[in-house]
Amino acid sequence: MNRPVFHAYDSREALAEALAAGCAAVLAGAIATRGVATLAVSGGSTPKLFLDHLSRAEIDWKDVEITLVDERWVPETSDRSNHAMVRAHLMKGPASEAHLLPFYTGHETPEEAVEDLCERYRRLTRRFDVAVLGMGTDGHTASFFPGADNLHAVLDPKGQDAVAAVRAPGAGEPRITLTLPLLVDARLLCLHIEGEEKRAVYDQALAGEDPSEMPVRAVLNHPREEPLNVFWAP
Numbered sequence: 001m002n003r004p005v006f007h008a009y010d011s012r013e014a015l016a017e018a019l020a021a022g023c024a025a026v027l028a029g030a031i032a033t034r035g036v037a038t039l040a041v042s043g044g045s046t047p048k049l050f051l052d053h054l055s056r057a058e059i060d061w062k063d064v065e066i067t068l069v070d071e072r073w074v075p076e077t078s079d080r081s082n083h084a085m086v087r088a089h090l091m092k093g094p095a096s097e098a099h100l101l102p103f104y105t106g107h108e109t110p111e112e113a114v115e116d117l118c119e120r121y122r123r124l125t126r127r128f129d130v131a132v133l134g135m136g137t138d139g140h141t142a143s144f145f146p147g148a149d150n151l152h153a154v155l156d157p158k159g160q161d162a163v164a165a166v167r168a169p170g171a172g173e174p175r176i177t178l179t180l181p182l183l184v185d186a187r188l189l190c191l192h193i194e195g196e197e198k199r200a201v202y203d204q205a206l207a208g209e210d211p212s213e214m215p216v217r218a219v220l221n222h223p224r225e226e227p228l229n230v231f232w233a234p
């Protein structure tokens, strides 16, 4: 099995620049070979600087489809909305021509929307060219939370559903998430983490096996031809 490759940077600015350049190159290559590129990005606060940099990449953004890896079940007007964060930091400048798919449907619960969302991703079924994951200090990634009611199903490498609704004690609001098989199948798969605390959490995750304790382990331990790239800065 390929172990993750760890890229350490002196500053968050340098990390953002390098990660954006790497993602842009893969997206440009996908457009050149397949005419279209797909990108899955994370929410939370860590990606903001990276997305600012990526928005300035000179690629054919009109041929790029962007989705979130997960969403909190809140409208875009909420300051907890991952979609709103991505819209503010990525959908500007050259990247404003890209297509950003929302997860939030306006249904009262994500469970009511999950079937339609699964169908949407079934229709779009192709490998993501690029997926950039984040990680919480509890070892969650996407919305794979410790203690989630259906964690086993969302982490099933042979699972058939692309999307799942998730509820977990540490998740705040109910969530919607892409499931493990879709994410780990991305051509370029990155994990973007910052700060000493997250580095220690990452080291702890790497040292153990049990994904129910730290769900990010399901990604770290997934066998891949091209290794997972971990981007870290203090």
Ligand SMILES: O=C1O[C@H](COP(=O)(O)O)[C@@H](O)[C@H](O)[C@H]1O
Pocket (backbone or CB within 6 Å): 042, 043, 044, 045, 046, 047, 069, 070, 071, 072, 082, 133, 134, 135, 136, 137, 141, 142, 143
């Ligand atoms: O809730 C979430 O948290 C993680 C980590 O967020 P951060 O603020 O610590 O960077 C994020 O990767 C995920 O997409 C988001 O929904």
